[in-house]
Amino acid sequence: MWYAIVGFLGGIFGGMGMGGGTLLIPLLTLGLGLPQIQAQGINLIAFIPMAIVTLIIHVKNGLIEKSGLMFMIIPAIIISVIFSIIANNIQGENLQKAFGVFLAVLGVIQIVMQIIKDKKAKE
Amino acid sequence: MNIFQKSWYNNIMKKTKQKFLEVIGGIFTGFANGFFGGGGGMISVPFMTYALKKEPKKSHATTMLVILPITVFSASTYILKGSIDWSITWQTAVGVLLGGVVGALILKKIPNKILTYVFGLVMIVAGVRMCF
Numbered sequence: 001m002w003y004a005i006v007g008f009l010g011g012i013f014g015g016m017g018m019g020g021g022t023l024l025i026p027l028l029t030l031g032l033g034l035p036q037i038q039a040q041g042i043n044l045i046a047f048i049p050m051a052i053v054t055l056i057i058h059v060k061n062g063l064i065e066k067s068g069l070m071f072m073i074i075p076a077i078i079i080s081v082i083f084s085i086i087a088n089n090i091q092g093e094n095l096q097k098a099f100g101v102f103l104a105v106l107g108v109i110q111i112v113m114q115i116i117k118d119k120k121a122k123e
Numbered sequence: 124m125n126i127f128q129k130s131w132y133n134n135i136m137k138k139t140k141q142k143f144l145e146v147i148g149g150i151f152t153g154f155a156n157g158f159f160g161g162g163g164g165m166i167s168v169p170f171m172t173y174a175l176k177k178e179p180k181k182s183h184a185t186t187m188l189v190i191l192p193i194t195v196f197s198a199s200t201y202i203l204k205g206s207i208d209w210s211i212t213w214q215t216a217v218g219v220l221l222g223g224v225v226g227a228l229i230l231k232k233i234p235n236k237i238l239t240y241v242f243g244l245v246m247i248v249a250g251v252r253m254c255f
Contacts, residue, residue, distance in 0.1 A: 007215035011222020016229070018242055020219065021161025026249035028215070038208055040160025041201040044194050046216035047161070050223040051191045055184075057227065063184035065177055071142050072167075076149035076193045080157030084200035087158045097254050099159050104250030106165050111243035113169065114236065 002032055007046060014050060021047060022103060029096060036096040037088060144174050152189065157197045163190050 006027045014020020021043040028039035058064055087095060148170040156163035164186050171182035201207055 003211045003214040004218035007218020008222035011219035012226035015223035015226025019165040037206045041206040042212045042215050043161045044198040045212050046219040047194050050220050051187050055187050058184035063181050065181050065185050068145050071145035072149035075146050076153030077196050079150050079153030080193045080197040083154050083157030084197040088204040100250045100253030104247045107243045107246030114239045
């Protein structure tokens with residue numbers, strides 16, 4: 001039951017386009033005590049049905065811009081498979097620490113970008 | 124170079140630069156998705172908005188189309204490596220799906236600005252805690 005509740009919380013942020021996974025993974029590790037690699041795996045799989053549903057909505061709303069996407073998708077797939085294998089071989093505490101740094105940096109970037117946006121809006 | 128050659132040359136350079144940027148964005152997004160099992164969207168959205176000059180709304184939507192195929196491949200790798208516990212994965216997935224729909228529906232009703240600050244702070248606190 002806790003997994004569904006935690007998923008729901010992460011999903012709300014995901015649906016708002018605020019990076020649900022970046023919230024779901026720490027909820028699963030810090031909150032429910034899962035190993036880092038398992039939390040990452042759950043996040044990847046849980047993302048797929050949610051993405052399909054939201055994509056259908058976005059396509060209907062005409063918000064998808066396909067041009068040039070393949071230049072992003074193909075290198076991204078190659079790199080992500082390589083680093084999936086690396087992450088599965090590292091696992092454990094070191095992977096969790098690396099993720100912690102990644103998360104904190106993303107948090108700082110998000111706040112700084114919002115401050116810049118607010119300033120521009122005022123001008 | 125005459126004026127026609129010049130505009131032709133500029134056009135080629137512009138397209139090359141665009142493709143180069145797309146590849147760079149793909150590399151960073153793919154790294155986050157594979158290595159950290161998420162967070163690719165948090166790279167791809169600002170990247171599309173600021174580097175590829177898409178509208179923010181379109182960046183959010185188009186990012187889903189980029190992350191979905193990447194995730195199919197990275198999730199497959201996690202499955203093959205035996206890192207998935209299905210009994211808890213499906214429970215979480217149901218929660219995420221329902222939460223995702225709720226999030227998409229309430230998006231317009233919530234002051235986005237405050238939410239961004241709160242979310243950023245939560246990320247920093249959680250990130251620091253994960254390091255210690």
